[in-house]
Amino acid sequence: MSEFGFHSTAEEVTAGRDLTGSTWLVTGVNSGLGRESARVLALRGARIVGLARSLDKASRAIEELGIDGIPVACELSDLASVRAAVATLEGVQFDGLMANAGIMALQELHQTNGIEQQLYTNHIGHFVLITGLLDQLKAGGRVVILSSEAHRMASEGLELDNTSGADNYQAWRMYGRSKLANILFARSLARRFAEDGSGRTANALHPGVIRTNLARHLPDAEGLFKRIQNNMKTVPQGAATQCFVATHPSLVEVSGAYFSDCAQLAPIEPALDDALADALWAWTESVI
Secondary structure, three states: OOOOOOOOOHHHHOOOOOOOOOEEEEEOOOOHHHHHHHHHHHHOOOEEEEEEOOHHHHHHHHHHHOOOEEEEEOOOOOHHHHHHHHHHOOOOOEEEEEEOOOOOOOOOOOEEOOEEHHHHHHHHHHHHHHHHHHHHEEEEEEEEEEOOHHHHHOOOOOOOOOOOOOOOOOHHHHHHHHHHHHHHHHHHHHHHHHHHOOOOEEEEEEOOEEOOHHHHHOOOHHHHHHHOHHHEEOHHHHOHHHHHHHHOHHHOOOOOOEEEOOEEOOOOHHHHOHHHHHHHHHHHHHHO
16 A cells, blocks of 8 residues: 555655656646656656657746756657657657646547547557657666546447547547556556566556646536535646656556556456457557
């Protein structure tokens, strides 16, 4: 059991960690949980490779945080941009990769290359980025993928026969599908790391409910957050679980797990299905 929980902050869960000499990649560095995670990892000594949708946004975040960092443009919904980011980072050795960015609850169906946009951005974009950098992830390195408890809203599972989202589009169901994909991707990576004997790990997590730019597509964000305010976290609290999974020494051999409030939590049954994870991996490779 972790000594940390719902109210812990990213600074608290990393207290005493010395990350001097390490390099961490963080997507979505310009706002919300990505920005706070980058700040705290840098506070503990890490160099940050900060990715945002534009070089200007990434550069401004690194500058405003006053941290040792490399800004990189990476638009996750544009695979040419993702591949350009990978090429830019050729030769950089990483201690960890944090897949933090994403989009949520698009109220109408949007597609990228014929694929529902939440699945494309949240899963495929990060898949191309992370697999493109795996050869540069050091032995013992960690992959940390932000999923969500919203994966439980994927009532029809992955719906690999409905990747366009055109069949009965529902914003939260499709968002939940993308978050289920995040867990299955982490599970697939964990299995591959176990086979290669590198000591690397991959885990997914739910950060909590936090008011960030992720909520920009909600039609009544103000009303929603007012109704659930007692269950909400601050940004420092929201970044805690990902920073815990990224740095805590107790997790050096923990891989393929799902976390919430700095503790392991059982996801829905499809998230534990290795055959489904393999099917997702194969489908994703066919797309890219």
